[in-house]
Each structure stands twice: as C-alpha cells, then as structure tokens.
Amino acid sequence: MFEIANGYHLVYEQFNYLKSCGHSIAGYVIMPNHVHALIHFADTDKKVNTIVGNMKRFLAYSLVKELHRQHKTDILKLLAQGVNKTDRSRGKLHEVFEPSFDCKYCYGDNFIEQKLNYIHNNPVKGKWQLAESTVEYPHSSACFYTEGQQGVYEVTSYKCIGE
Numbered sequence: 001m002f003e004i005a006n007g008y009h010l011v012y013e014q015f016n017y018l019k020s021c022g023h024s025i026a027g028y029v030i031m032p033n034h035v036h037a038l039i040h041f042a043d044t045d046k047k048v049n050t051i052v053g054n055m056k057r058f059l060a061y062s063l064v065k066e067l068h069r070q071h072k073t074d075i076l077k078l079l080a081q082g083v084n085k086t087d088r089s090r091g092k093l094h095e096v097f098e099p100s101f102d103c104k105y106c107y108g109d110n111f112i113e114q115k116l117n118y119i120h121n122n123p124v125k126g127k128w129q130l131a132e133s134t135v136e137y138p139h140s141s142a143c144f145y146t147e148g149q150q151g152v153y154e155v156t157s158y159k160c161i162g163e
Contacts, residue, residue, distance in 0.1 A: 003032035030139035036119035060096035
C-alpha cells in the first residue's frame with residue numbers, strides 16, 4: 001500500500017509524531033505493504049495497542065486520501081470490499097490494514113539485535129528482493145547499524161535509549 005500510494009512519507013510523519021510524544025525510533029523498515037519498527041515507548045498512560053491503533057488509523061486515512069488524490073479507484077474499490085458488514089454499518093469505508101499487529105517486547109541486546117537483523121534483511125530476502133543489500137534499501141535503518149550513517153529517517157541507537 002505504501003508503494004502503490006507513494007506513501008512512505010506518511011510513515012515518517014507518524015514516526016515524527018511518536019518522537020514528539022517522547023518515544024524513540026530505534027530501527028525500522030518500511031516495506032511496500034507493511035512496516036517493521038523497533039520503538040521505545042516512553043512512560044505514558046496510553047497502552048501500546050492504543051498508540052499503534054491510532055497510528056494505523058491515521059495512516060489508513062492518509063493513504064486513502066492519497067489514493068483519492070491519485071484517482072486510483074480500482075485500489076479504493078478493493079479496500080472498500082475488504083470492510084466487513086459490522087464495520088460498514090458503523091461508517092467504515094475502507095479496510096487498509098490487518099486488524100491486528102505483531103508486538104514483541106524486546107529485552108536485552110541479543111534479542112534486539114536479532115530483531116533488527118530480521119527486519120533489515122526483510123527487503124532483500126524471499127519474495128521481495130527490493131535491493132541487493134540491506135544498506136541499499138532506502139526505507140530502512142540498516143545503514144545506520146551497519147555503516148554508522150543515518151538514512152532517510154534518523155533513528156536513535158537502541159544502546160542510547162534510556163541513558
């Protein structure tokens with residue numbers, strides 16, 4: 001969806017919003033149809049589910065708006081067909097994302113590095129083959145962790161969070 005709508009910048013805007021709330025983005029990969037992110041959530045009254053749910057709602061709204069602007073009616077029709085009857089009766093017009101998300105709490109450097117390696121390798125493995133190497137894929141923090149250079153979006157090293 002991010003590729004189709006040319007909406008990668010919308011994810012970066014959400015990352016900026018999270019930073020403005022005191023959270024930290026320690027790693028990420030934005031794939032054409034999903035996002036992997038390593039986020040340190042600051043102490044807050046809001047639950048992670050609420051924060052991520054709000055982020056997904058904003059992204060869905062923004063992506064649909066972008067698809068309308070680009071006159072991509074075929075995609076909008078497909079997204080409309082994905083809305084279940086109950087949600088449709090409540091006024092929902094498009095189903096952009098899966099209703100759930102996979103959240104893993106990361107404790108310890110080894111586990112964090114394992115997750116970073118997994119997400120950074122996503123664009124170069126399996127069906128994707130979006131780049132020759134992890135550092136060549138632009139919508140990723142791989143270059144920061146591999147070569148020490150910030151990429152398209154500036155991240156905070158997981159080793160510096162909480163200091």
